[in-house]
Amino acid sequence: MTPVPPAYGPAAVLLVDALTDEVVYANGVALRMSGAVHVPLAAGSWVKSAGVRLADGTRLDDADHRLVDLLSVDGVRLVARPDATEGGAHDATLWGMATRMEGAPGTLDRHVLVVLLPQRDDAEDGDGADLQRRAALASDLAFTISDPQLPDDPIVWVNPSFTAVTGYTAQEVVGRNCRFLQGEGTDPEAVARIRTALSADVTIGETLLNYRKDGSPFWNQVVISPVFDELGNVTHRVGVQAEVTARVEADAARRRELVEVRDEKDRLAMIAGVTRRLSELTEPDAILAELPALLAAHFGGWAHVVTVGRRSKPRAVVRTADAGAVDAAAMLSRSPEWALESLPVLDVLRGGTRFTLAPFDIGGDLLAVHGSAEQRAAMVLLGLGSAMVVPLRARHEVLGSVAVVSARPGAFSAADMATLADIGHRAGLAYDNARLYVQERQAATALQDRMLPRLTPVPGLQTAATYLPASRLAAVGGDWFDVIALPDGSTGLMIGDVVGHDMHAAASMGQLRSVLRTLAWEGREPVDVVDRLDDLVRALDIGDLATLVVARLTGEPGTVRRLAYARAGHLPPLLRLPDGRLQVLDGALRTPVGIRPIDALTERVVDVPPGALLVLYTDGLVERYDRSQRDGLHLLQDVVAGLPAGVDAEEARRLVLAAMVGEAHDDDLCLLVVRA
DSSP states (O other): OOOSOTTBOOOEEEEEETTTTEEEEEOHHHHHHTTSOOSSEEHHHHHHHHTOEETTSOBOSBTTBOHHHHOOTTOEEEEEOHHHHTOOSSOEEEEEEEEEOTTOSGGGGGEEEEEEEEEOTTOOOOTTOOHHHHHHHHHHSEEEEEOTTSTTOOEEEEOHHHHHHHOOOHHHHTTSOGGGGOOTTSOHHHHHHHHHHHHTTOOEEEEEEEEOTTSOEEEEEEEEEEEEOTTSOEEEEEEEEEEOHHHHHHHHHHHHHHHHHHHHHHHHHHHHHHHHHHHTOOOHHHHHHHHHHHHHHHHSSEEEEEEOOSSSOOEEEEEESOGGGHHHHHHHHTOOHHHHTOHHHHHHHTTOOTTTSSOEEOOGGGGTOOSOHHHHHHHHHHOOSEEEEEEEEETTEEEEEEEEEESSTTOOOHHHHHHHHHHHHHHHHHHHHHHHHHHHHHHHHHHHHHHSOOOOOBTTBEEEEEEEOSOSSOOOOSEEEEEEEOTTSOEEEEEEEESOSSHHHHHHHHHHHHHHHHHHHTTOOHHHHHHHHHHHHHHHOOSOOEEEEEEEEESOTTSOEEEEEEEEBOOOOEEEOTTSOEEEOOOSEEOOBTSOOSSOOOOEEEEEOTTOEEEEEOGGGTOBTTBOHHHHHHHHHHHHHTSOTTOOHHHHHHHHHHHHTTTOOSSOEEEEEEEO
């Protein structure tokens, strides 16, 4: 760390005996400049080793041009060879300054402190640079000399910069150990490291908090180095100090900013993770179970969600991060009374903000009423030190409360509170959406239940049917089937598919099915039923585009019956005869209902012997993302042809579904199997 302005590199410091012209001390920078020579040595030898000379090229390694004679307190321009200062391929520029140690005891008063400041390449200093600024650079460094041969290693000399920084006069400092600058905020570990280094007679550098005479703190970057005599004994210690308060505070501020950025990143990642997880859930109960578990895992402690509603009973779901308290959390989840007696929860449920603005410690009136004795014991086991509570809100409605509780008082920060508030809002939306999905699904299921007929026994026939919607969220779509015992003793068979898979398609399907049942009940033949339905759809706009098959089975049980059928754009039914032969009923085809027909509709009639199987279906049974309709039709024909002899309608339905659908399907599908 450099104690000088940014235009300069680390300073080289020398202690030169002006009488003998010997360097008796050199700091690490000075030693590196000279190639790590050993001190003491002649100043000229150090200068030569370091390649230091005046800016005009004058050498400083002879008796006529001594380093200490040419330096002034204001400084002079010097140059050094590139490898001496790691300055690059060109000569490095230095500013040289010196301070005579006047007033120092003994022979020290004849010594000179020399400071060499390497100027960096980007420094803008020309021949007319401000001398005052260079003088200020010299005064920025504080120097001390102590005498370890005296009791307590007292300071024997300081330069003016030391007194300016600390506020002590030289008279108040000399004779005292430098520890007088320490105070209550000084790091004892840093002090211990300095003492260890001094005992070992090695150089030590530390940055520590010191105190001025007026008691104000400042950060002091200090390097203390021993000065050895020719016998290797330590005669003095040189301290080079610089006040670096601004830099330390800037570094601390920068670290705080980095921590804040990291914390904010973690906070946003946590919110995103919770949001992503909750968005994957479509069941309200699953969201209520997952949310407190996620919060307890992130914040620690335990978390609970309380929900209320006009049409539902209050609920409390509790989760804990403590494996040893899971039973306590489960017990609190069984009944919400303890939560509904909690002042913070009640305040949130009523739309209050007393407890939602900041975390709070739990105590006093907050512990006065909390359910039964068993519930209070469970909460104590989970921990009651501090808490945060926010509303579970969606679309301007409070659906409940979300809380996180820690056993430690003061466990949560304002940032934690902001995070929980954000999650409470997002979770409220996810929970409300899930409730709406459930309501829609329930409505769709009820509608589908009303729209799809329940197969009733028809004398002389076995029937089995399946309807599967494309969407798992809405159990309704545009496919349907129907089996009707008609007044004349015949049986009407119908299957169809309205374009779409949603509630709109289901509504259209309901209209078409009702009209079809009415037309069939009137005793019309299949071709007339389809023609009349198409006229009504196009004239009255009572339904969307649809494909369908209408069939009428006549005859007595146990005899060969007559099946008349007509198709409006629908896939052909399959008739499996008792001997295993398969007939594809691909005649009597016209355009789908809702599209004006090109040609007049015809009707086809086939015989249905006892034991024959009739299979009607929609395209969802044969089409799949990985299978074309053509391939699906061929597969279905093979499956029906390969059914066991004598198989009943229900078993045939099961076998066909297993072969054609498996566990997944992409479209609504209907399957109707009739055995004569």
